[in-house]
Amino acid sequence: MQYRCPLCQTNGVVPDKARGHEVLCLKCREHFFIPDQSLEERVKLGIFLAARRNDGEVIIALAESGADLDVQETDTGHTPLHIASFYGKLYAGRELIQHGASFEIRASKTVQTPLFYAARENNSKIVSWLLERGAQPNCQDPDGTTPLHWAARKGYLEVAKALVDGGANYRVENRNGLRPLQFAVSFHQPELRDYLISVERATKYIQNQRTKANTKTGTLNKFLFGFGK
Numbered sequence: 454m455q456y457r458c459p460l461c462q463t464n465g466v467v468p469d470k471a472r473g474h475e476v477l478c479l480k481c482r483e484h485f486f487i488p489d490q491s492l493e494e495r496v497k498l499g500i501f502l503a504a505r506r507n508d509g510e511v512i513i514a515l516a517e518s519g520a521d522l523d524v525q526e527t528d529t530g531h532t533p534l535h536i537a538s539f540y541g542k543l544y545a546g547r548e549l550i551q552h553g554a555s556f557e558i559r560a561s562k563t564v565q566t567p568l569f570y571a572a573r574e575n576n577s578k579i580v581s582w583l584l585e586r587g588a589q590p591n592c593q594d595p596d597g598t599t600p601l602h603w604a605a606r607k608g609y610l611e612v613a614k615a616l617v618d619g620g621a622n623y624r625v626e627n628r629n630g631l632r633p634l635q636f637a638v639s640f641h642q643p644e645l646r647d648y649l650i651s652v653e654r655a656t657k658y659i660q661n662q663r664t665k666a667n668t669k670t671g672t673l674n675k676f677l678f679g680f681g682k
Contacts, residue, residue: 496520504533504549507542516552523555530561538567538583541576546583556588565594572600577611584619591620597627605633605649608642613649623652 500520503511512533516522525532534554537546546567550556556567563569568588571579580600584590593599601621604613613633617623626632634653637645 497524500524500533501526501531501536504536504542504545505540507537507540507545509544509548512545512548513552516548522549522552523558525558525561528562530559532558532560532567534558534567535560535570538571538576538579539574541571541574541579543578543582546579550583550586556583556586557592563594566592568592568600569594569603572609572612572616573603573607575607575609575612577609577615580612581615581619584615590616591622591625593625593627597629599625599627599633601625601633602627602631602636605636605642605645606640608637608640608645610644610648613645617652623649 496515496518499511500515500522502508503515512522522534523532532554534546534549534556535558536542537549559566566588568580568583568590569592571583590601591599599621601613601616601623602625603609604616623633631639634646634649636642637649
């Protein structure tokens with residue numbers, strides 16, 4: 454019976470002694486369980502597998518045994534938190550952070566933090582969770598794009614709202630001088646376009662009301678809107 458390996462995502466043959474509905478292909482199984490594989494390599498692979506499968510209990514056990522939760526893949530530079538963020542595995546991501554994993558490490562190929570990966574894949578819950586714990590909302594990759602640029606490009610409204618609520622700058626420009634709003638327009642994302650326009654208008658309105666607080670209408674604005682303090 455053919456199936457897709459949850460680790461390497463290639464088609465393989467179910468091992469004879471496979472258990473459960475989600476098993477590794479023969480190649481990954483051999484690599485993980487081969488007797489002369491170093492303990493360090495097996496632990497490393499175990500962390501990434503746990504992050505991908507949302508297995509927080511394994512992450513807790515490995516963390517308590519002293520495993521490096523910020524270990525990076527050799528070719529991509531991904532950390533387990535990158536993997537959890539990309540696949541939307543909130544339980545695994547929460548345990549990684551709570552046990553000391555860093556959320557500001559950048560992958561070597563993309564030069565992006567886990568917040569980028571969560572935003573790119575429409576994982577709004579992980580975006581909010583990372584921001585609540587101090588992830589930088591305005592981090593930029595080498596092209597100057599931010600997670601909000603990615604949300605605008607792909608039309609991920611809930612991700613964009615989470616980023617703006619978490620402090621993302623909707624006016625930030627990439628290296629080509631483009632803001633998230635321009636991304637939304639260019640990639641034909643009307644919901645994101647309208648949302649970012651409404652954010653900009655609301656911000657300008659609040660600023661105008663605060664400016665008027667120093668004029669003759671300041672007392673009225675203070676009474677109606679709480680401005681001018």
